[in-house]
Amino acid sequence: MTKTVIHKPNYEEELRRAGIRITRPRRIIVGILTESEDHPDALEIFRRAVAIDSSISLSTVYRTMKLLEGIGAIHRHAFEGGPSRFEQAGGEHHDHLIDIDTGDVIEFKSDRIEQLQNEIARQLGYDIVHHRLELYGRKRS
Amino acid sequence: MTKTVIHKPNYEEELRRAGIRITRPRRIIVGILTESEDHPDALEIFRRAVAIDSSISLSTVYRTMKLLEGIGAIHRHAFEGGPSRFEQAGGEHHDHLIDIDTGDVIEFKSDRIEQLQNEIARQLGYDIVHHRLELYGRKRS
DNA sequence: CTTCATGCAAAATATTTGCACGAAG
DNA sequence: CTTCGTGCAAATATTTTGCATGAAG
Numbered sequence: 001m002t003k004t005v006i007h008k009p010n011y012e013e014e015l016r017r018a019g020i021r022i023t024r025p026r027r028i029i030v031g032i033l034t035e036s037e038d039h040p041d042a043l044e045i046f047r048r049a050v051a052i053d054s055s056i057s058l059s060t061v062y063r064t065m066k067l068l069e070g071i072g073a074i075h076r077h078a079f080e081g082g083p084s085r086f087e088q089a090g091g092e093h094h095d096h097l098i099d100i101d102t103g104d105v106i107e108f109k110s111d112r113i114e115q116l117q118n119e120i121a122r123q124l125g126y127d128i129v130h131h132r133l134e135l136y137g138r139k140r141s
Numbered sequence: 142m143t144k145t146v147i148h149k150p151n152y153e154e155e156l157r158r159a160g161i162r163i164t165r166p167r168r169i170i171v172g173i174l175t176e177s178e179d180h181p182d183a184l185e186i187f188r189r190a191v192a193i194d195s196s197i198s199l200s201t202v203y204r205t206m207k208l209l210e211g212i213g214a215i216h217r218h219a220f221e222g223g224p225s226r227f228e229q230a231g232g233e234h235h236d237h238l239i240d241i242d243t244g245d246v247i248e249f250k251s252d253r254i255e256q257l258q259n260e261i262a263r264q265l266g267y268d269i270v271h272h273r274l275e276l277y278g279r280k281r282s
Numbered sequence: 283c284t285t286c287a288t289g290c291a292a293a294a295t296a297t298t299t300g301c302a303c304g305a306a307g
Numbered sequence: 308c309t310t311c312g313t314g315c316a317a318a319t320a321t322t323t324t325g326c327a328t329g330a331a332g
Contacts, residue, residue, distance in 0.1 A: 001291080011224075023312060040216055046257055057314045062297060083296055085303055097262060102272055108261055116254050121238060124249065126278035129241055132221075132272045135258055137267035162331055164287060184320080198289045203322060224321060 011073055011088075018071045025049070025056050028072075029064045031041040039105050040075060079105075079134065095133040146156055152229075159212045166197050170205045171214075180218060180246050202203070210234040220246075220275065236274040 009086045010039055011030035015022055032040075032048045040048070042061050049056045065086055075112040083104075093114075094107040113133065120130045152171035156163055173181075173189045181189070183202050190197045206227055209215040218226045220222045222240055234255075235248040254274065 021305070026312070033177055040247075055314075059298080059315080060313060062311080066298095072255075074316065078221060079220065097265055097267060102203070106265055106267075108265065110257055113254055113257050116251055117274075120249055120251060121276055121278050122281075124238055124247055125281050126238060126240070126276070127281050128278045129278050131274070131276045133258075133272070135179045135267070135269050137263055137269045139261050140263075140266050140268050162286065164331070166288070196289080200290080200323080201288060204287080207323095 011068070014071060014073050018127050020067065020071070024053065024058045026064055028052050028056065029061060030068070033068075033074060033086065033088050033128070041083040043083070045086065056131045076130075080136065095135075097135040097137055100136050100138055143148060152209070155212060155214050156259065161208065161212070166201045167205055169193050169197065170202060171209070174209075174227065174229050177229070180228050182224045182226045184224070185225065203249050218273075221277070236276075236280055238276040241279055 011034060012022055015026065015030070020026075026048050027044065029045060029110075031052075032045055042058065042065060045065075046056070046058045046061045049061060065074065065076070065084075069076050069086075070129070073086050073089055075089050077087065077096070079085060092109065094109040095113075097106040097108060099106070117131055118128060144208065152175060153163055153168065156167065156171070162169075164168060169190050170186060173186055173193075179260065183206060186237075187197070187202045188200045190202060191279055206225075207218070210217050210227075216228050216230050218228065218237070218262070220237075233250065235250040236254075237249040238249060240247070243257060258272055
């Protein structure tokens, strides 16, 4: 098991490659995602964006999230209860441990688990397209 | 890895033990959950309930789901995109493989994975309160 | 009887969409 | 220029809640 390292993708490059226009709101939003080391939801991204350009709308945040998710540039997480939270893709795949008291998210990765998942899917006659592993825990005192 | 076996809990007994009144809507709703071998959402449970007693309201379904979840009698799943889906608890713990083409849910269980999860959490300084493992896959052809 | 559950309608939350206008290429 | 993206407001989807009434124990 290893903790993952943050890396900064070049979203503008990715967008251009996908033939998507680079506009001011999009530039600001991807900038925010690039700088974020947490897992903000749409509203939080909107707040950070508005601090830079107050004319940005929440709709555009949602639209941009969908767009980026579509080209695989970000991942959408639906942790229990709350709204979707987003995270830049492009780093190594990892799973999440969510602190149920603080909401903090810790990333981790286990090749053993991934391997077991594949075995299980195969035994059931499936190929895994993607998966979701979330541990909800409390800090040991 | 093993597939889990369905078993029928006595919800009325559980409710009584928890000091919760057994009303007509509740009896109908838990009856539906007992018979269900799928993972219906609130609206689907509502539809099945209305077929038995047309006076039942969707609010009551939601309230009952929350109640049953509170006493640990059912589990709430938030599979990607859709609304919460429910399943009777009381059987053995298991995880889910979701067929991305049909929405079918297959239950499975892996002690090895559970064990690895615990190790990981411990290494990160946490105790797992619960977890969620979902494999999204496509039938191998 | 007293407490609690219900149905209904309205509210709250999260997200999507139609439309007219403005900006990107 | 032409296409596409934007903000805004309204719509949608899911879930929760206030309130007056009725049922459970």
